[in-house]
Amino acid sequence: MTILKAENLNSFYILDILGIKQSVMAVNGVSIEIKENEIYGIAGESGCGKTTLIKTIYGMIEPPLNVMEGRVLYNIDGKLVDIFSLDEEELRGLRWEYISYIPQGSMSVLNPVTKISDSFWDFIKAHSNYKDKLEVENSIKEHLNAVGLPLKVLNAYPHQLSGGMRQRVTIALATILKPKIIIADEPSTALDVVAQRAIIQLLKNIQQTQKNTIVIVTHDMGVHANISDRIAIMYAGKIIEEAKTEEIFENPLHPYTKYLIKSLPKIGDKSYKVSVPGLPPSLINPPPGCKFHPRCDSFKPECKQIEPQLIEISKEHKVACLLYSKEMGQ
Amino acid sequence: MDFLKRYLLPRLIQYLVVIVVGITLVFLIPRLSPVDPVQQLINTIRMQGTYLDPQAAEKLTETLKDLYGLKGSLLQQYLAFWKRLLRGDFGPSLFQFPVPVVSLIKASLPWTAGLLTVSTILSWIIGNILGGLAGFFYQKRWAKFLENFAMVIRPIPYYIFSLILLVVFAYLLKLFPLGGGFSIGMRVPFSWSFVLDILRHAFLPALSMVVLGSAVWLQTMRLIVSNVIREDFVVYAKNGGLKRGTIVFKYVMRNAMLPQVTGLALSMGQIFSGALITEIVFSYPGLGTLLYNAINTGDYNLIMGITALSIIGISTLILLIDLLYPIFDPRVRYK
Amino acid sequence: MNLLKDLLRDGKFKFGFITLCILLFLVILSFFSPYKPTMWNVTPRDLPPSLKHIFGTNSQGQDIFWQTTFAIRNSLIIASIAALFSRIIAIIIGLVAGYRGGRMDRVLMSINDSFLVLPLFPILILVSTLIKGRLSFVSLGLILGVFGWAWDARVIRSQILSLREREFTFTAILSGSKTLHLVFKEYLPFVIPIIFSTIINNMSWAIGMEITLAILGLTNLEIPTLGTMLHWAISYQAMLLGLWWWLLTPVVISVFLFVSLYLLSVSISEYLDPRTRIQRIGIAKE
Numbered sequence: 001m002t003i004l005k006a007e008n009l010n011s012f013y014i015l016d017i018l019g020i021k022q023s024v025m026a027v028n029g030v031s032i033e034i035k036e037n038e039i040y041g042i043a044g045e046s047g048c049g050k051t052t053l054i055k056t057i058y059g060m061i062e063p064p065l066n067v068m069e070g071r072v073l074y075n076i077d078g079k080l081v082d083i084f085s086l087d088e089e090e091l092r093g094l095r096w097e098y099i100s101y102i103p104q105g106s107m108s109v110l111n112p113v114t115k116i117s118d119s120f121w122d123f124i125k126a127h128s129n130y131k132d133k134l135e136v137e138n139s140i141k142e143h144l145n146a147v148g149l150p151l152k153v154l155n156a157y158p159h160q161l162s163g164g165m166r167q168r169v170t171i172a173l174a175t176i177l178k179p180k181i182i183i184a185d186e187p188s189t190a191l192d193v194v195a196q197r198a199i200i201q202l203l204k205n206i207q208q209t210q211k212n213t214i215v216i217v218t219h220d221m222g223v224h225a226n227i228s229d230r231i232a233i234m235y236a237g238k239i240i241e242e243a244k245t246e247e248i249f250e251n252p253l254h255p256y257t258k259y260l261i262k263s264l265p266k267i268g269d270k271s272y273k274v275s276v277p278g279l280p281p282s283l284i285n286p287p288p289g290c291k292f293h294p295r296c297d298s299f300k301p302e303c304k305q306i307e308p309q310l311i312e313i314s315k316e317h318k319v320a321c322l323l324y325s326k327e328m329g330q
Numbered sequence: 331m332d333f334l335k336r337y338l339l340p341r342l343i344q345y346l347v348v349i350v351v352g353i354t355l356v357f358l359i360p361r362l363s364p365v366d367p368v369q370q371l372i373n374t375i376r377m378q379g380t381y382l383d384p385q386a387a388e389k390l391t392e393t394l395k396d397l398y399g400l401k402g403s404l405l406q407q408y409l410a411f412w413k414r415l416l417r418g419d420f421g422p423s424l425f426q427f428p429v430p431v432v433s434l435i436k437a438s439l440p441w442t443a444g445l446l447t448v449s450t451i452l453s454w455i456i457g458n459i460l461g462g463l464a465g466f467f468y469q470k471r472w473a474k475f476l477e478n479f480a481m482v483i484r485p486i487p488y489y490i491f492s493l494i495l496l497v498v499f500a501y502l503l504k505l506f507p508l509g510g511g512f513s514i515g516m517r518v519p520f521s522w523s524f525v526l527d528i529l530r531h532a533f534l535p536a537l538s539m540v541v542l543g544s545a546v547w548l549q550t551m552r553l554i555v556s557n558v559i560r561e562d563f564v565v566y567a568k569n570g571g572l573k574r575g576t577i578v579f580k581y582v583m584r585n586a587m588l589p590q591v592t593g594l595a596l597s598m599g600q601i602f603s604g605a606l607i608t609e610i611v612f613s614y615p616g617l618g619t620l621l622y623n624a625i626n627t628g629d630y631n632l633i634m635g636i637t638a639l640s641i642i643g644i645s646t647l648i649l650l651i652d653l654l655y656p657i658f659d660p661r662v663r664y665k
Numbered sequence: 666m667n668l669l670k671d672l673l674r675d676g677k678f679k680f681g682f683i684t685l686c687i688l689l690f691l692v693i694l695s696f697f698s699p700y701k702p703t704m705w706n707v708t709p710r711d712l713p714p715s716l717k718h719i720f721g722t723n724s725q726g727q728d729i730f731w732q733t734t735f736a737i738r739n740s741l742i743i744a745s746i747a748a749l750f751s752r753i754i755a756i757i758i759g760l761v762a763g764y765r766g767g768r769m770d771r772v773l774m775s776i777n778d779s780f781l782v783l784p785l786f787p788i789l790i791l792v793s794t795l796i797k798g799r800l801s802f803v804s805l806g807l808i809l810g811v812f813g814w815a816w817d818a819r820v821i822r823s824q825i826l827s828l829r830e831r832e833f834t835f836t837a838i839l840s841g842s843k844t845l846h847l848v849f850k851e852y853l854p855f856v857i858p859i860i861f862s863t864i865i866n867n868m869s870w871a872i873g874m875e876i877t878l879a880i881l882g883l884t885n886l887e888i889p890t891l892g893t894m895l896h897w898a899i900s901y902q903a904m905l906l907g908l909w910w911w912l913l914t915p916v917v918i919s920v921f922l923f924v925s926l927y928l929l930s931v932s933i934s935e936y937l938d939p940r941t942r943i944q945r946i947g948i949a950k951e
Binding site for chain 2: 677775776778779780781782783784785786787788790791792794795869873876877880881882883904912916919920923924926927928931
């Protein structure tokens with residue numbers, strides 16, 4: 001049932017600036033469990049560590065990024081495999097067949113000197129041993145149709161396509177080998193509102209047809225409301241709340257989540273919108289204890305000393321806040 | 331048609347501008363010097379003991395002035411200069427009078443063309459491939475070694491490098507001939523031994539140019555590649571788990587090559603100058619040595635001719651390379 | 666001083682800097698030379714290196730060591746004049762083309778590209794043949810300067826183009842600054858670093874050209890420079906006569922000079938390039 005599991009991940013960027021070593025603690029003790037056949041959303045403001053978390057679970061670890069602690073497990077044929085125990089070639093093999101990736105802002109992710117069809121063939125040739133060329137070609141055409149692109153796109157070069165079209169191409173590329181889990185990093189952010197809606201709808205359709213898992217990362221709560229089954233809220237490198245979408249919107253528990261939900265505009269609601277006061281914390285020198293405490297209006301002296309853990313409060317609703325753990329008698 | 335207008339036309343215009351600027355320089359420079367070449371020649375003749383009575387001297391001056399193209403006002407001279415140029419007439423060589431300059435150049439041209447073409451293509455290809463690999467595998471030791479090697483070689487001027495090669499391989503180690511294009515007394519028709527002989531003579535000059543050229547291309551390619559590997563599409567390809575060979579060649583090199591093609595066009599003038607200098611060191615019978623002899627014998631017409639033809643030749647070569655660029659970059663081909 | 670310390674971290678800069686300092690030291694020594702550089706036969710001829718004559722003597726009866734000090738000095742002076750002169754031309758053309766834009770820009774850049782692309786060697790030969798032997802090294806420097814500005818002018822122009830679009834330009838214009846004032850006071854500080862890194866490149870090129878022209882006998886051969894030393898060594902068949910020290914000295918000194926200048930220019934331009942600055946913030950593994 002679990003398709004991907006992260007256990008106590010700590011991924012830091014180790015920087016050496018003119019002789020002084022500093023660590024940016026972008027992912028700080030994160031544990032999540034993603035199930036099959038669901039859309040799992042990760043939300044949070046810029047700089048909270050979402051992209052680093054994605055990179056870590058996808059296995060894109062390159063210096064200065066270092067995984068200090070923790071495991072990432074994929075469910076391959078029923079067994080849980082720690083991807084960091086795999087060698088490069090095995091990891092490369094998993095890509096696209098087991099897990100694929102839709103990058104943020106597909107403006108320049110396609111090779112500018114080759115045609116779109118070349119890009120498709122590059123990805124296919126790298127991973128599968130196809131027998132029938134014709135079959136593969138038909139499959140490519142089918143996928144293009146599924147994302148709503150005309151077939152002549154295959155003969156075009158990336159610069160001849162619009163941003164929305166390029167995003168659809170990357171979506172088609174991500175689904176061509178029918179992977180079990182697709183990670184979409186801000187898939188709609190770089191597009192205009194109309195295209196955004198189309199892309200989000202498209203992703204929904206793909207998930208319903210292929211019954212795979214999509215992990216969607218975006219700061220746009222509206223998108224999460226639309227498409228995600230469960231949402232995890234990230235702040236300063238930690239998951240501070242995780243629950244089903246309806247729960248998060250109807251019953252947000254963490255003060256930060258409350259701010260997020262309250263700030264969303266609703267039709268007919270003319271009340272004054274409040275955003276979170278203060279600035280996001282430094283990930284190099286984060287505040288002690290609960291990382292949200294400088295901006296929190298329910299602040300209590302213990303918050304400065306104790307770092308709250310992610311605890312399950314009710315059915316499938318986890319929160320990391322001292323307000324609730326106290327009630328649990330922790 | 332749109333492509334023609336957007337890409338072709340501006341380059342053709344630039345081509346013509348370069349030629350006009352260059353030829354005008356060739357025209358102006360001698361006329362700016364304080365030295366009157368005609369008077370100089372007459373003085374040399376007088377000093378050599380030949381007696382020239384005033385009438386004869388005047389007639390000689392007239393003829394020489396005509397020969398040098400110095401008759402009439404500056405504008406008249408300029409137009410006359412262009413007229414002669416378009417007819418392919420650069421006048422007679424002053425040293426090997428009356429052999430026309432053009433035929434002397436024609437005889438030396440194939441040697442230079444051969445050396446230049448072969449060594450430029452070789453060095454571009456070798457430099458790009460090595461530089462590309464060094465840029466991609468930048469953490470390996472051999473990559474760092476290549477980079478340092480190129481860094482040391484690159485600034486050495488053509489003359490000194492060729493001289494070092496000459497001294498080491500031809501003089502000290504006697505592996506290669508000291509100069510010339512082929513051994514004296516060899517039979518000219520195409521026998522195997524003749525071809526080999528030519529290759530032996532051409533080896534060191536070519537080596538000099540290929541090593542220096544490769545160092546430059548290696549360095550620039552490495553720099554370009556180190557930037558290209560950070561580009562979004564390369565990261566995406568890596569994340570997509572594409573095979574490494576595909577990434578290195580289809581994604582990185584093919585894109586990194588584009589500025590190198592432009593760079594080749596821009597450096598042709600320098601490479602050509604380098605070829606001439608290399609030829610002089612090795613007494614290789616191309617335009618370089620021809621130029622050198624012209625300098626030593628004060629053969630003014632020949633120098634002008636070589637300079638003018640070099641300008642035209644190099645500009646044309648650059649235009650050709652520019653015209654090849656769209657083949658590599660589809661963004662220029664289609665709007 | 667901090668700048669220097671920072672630069673010295675780079676191995677390339679360190680090597681280049683130290684080598685250059687040694688060469689400059691030799692230049693200073695030239696002011697203390699016991700021999701006049703233009704005089705011949707002041708020492709016995711063709712002596713191999715010894716304690717009395719560190720680099721030996723040549724066939725003209727000169728001490729090679731002291732000749733070399735003058736040679737380096739003069740070569741550097743010529744190169745500096747050439748570089749300075751071409752910078753001035755480059756700045757003027759780059760600023761005007763960048764700021765004015767439009768037709769003026771297109772015309773200037775067209776001419777600029779022609780200079781960039783033309784094979785300079787034959788043209789320089791043409792120039793030198795005519796003024797053979799009468800060249801003082803100042804005029805040689807000026808002539809080399811006339812041909813070396815093209816690349817820089819383009820670089821400066823693109824910098825100006827990007828500055829023109831920046832906000833402080835609009836602020837300055839709207840607050841009434843005159844064009845010339847704007848250009849010089851506001852833009853020049855951005856342009857100076859670029860010039861600095863290309864000045865060294867240009868000097869290298871000038872020295873190389875001087876050497877090549879001198880060997881061909883086209884410059885004033887009485888002034889000792891690296892090029893003229895090589896010229897005399899070659900004409901006197903130093904190689905064949907076995908007087909290797911005469912030929913080797915200018916060759917080795919030239920190679921060191923070129924390599925050090927190149928390393929300096931590369932490390933300085935890397936230092937100034939904002940992209941590589943981030944790379945320098947380094948990748949450390951725990």
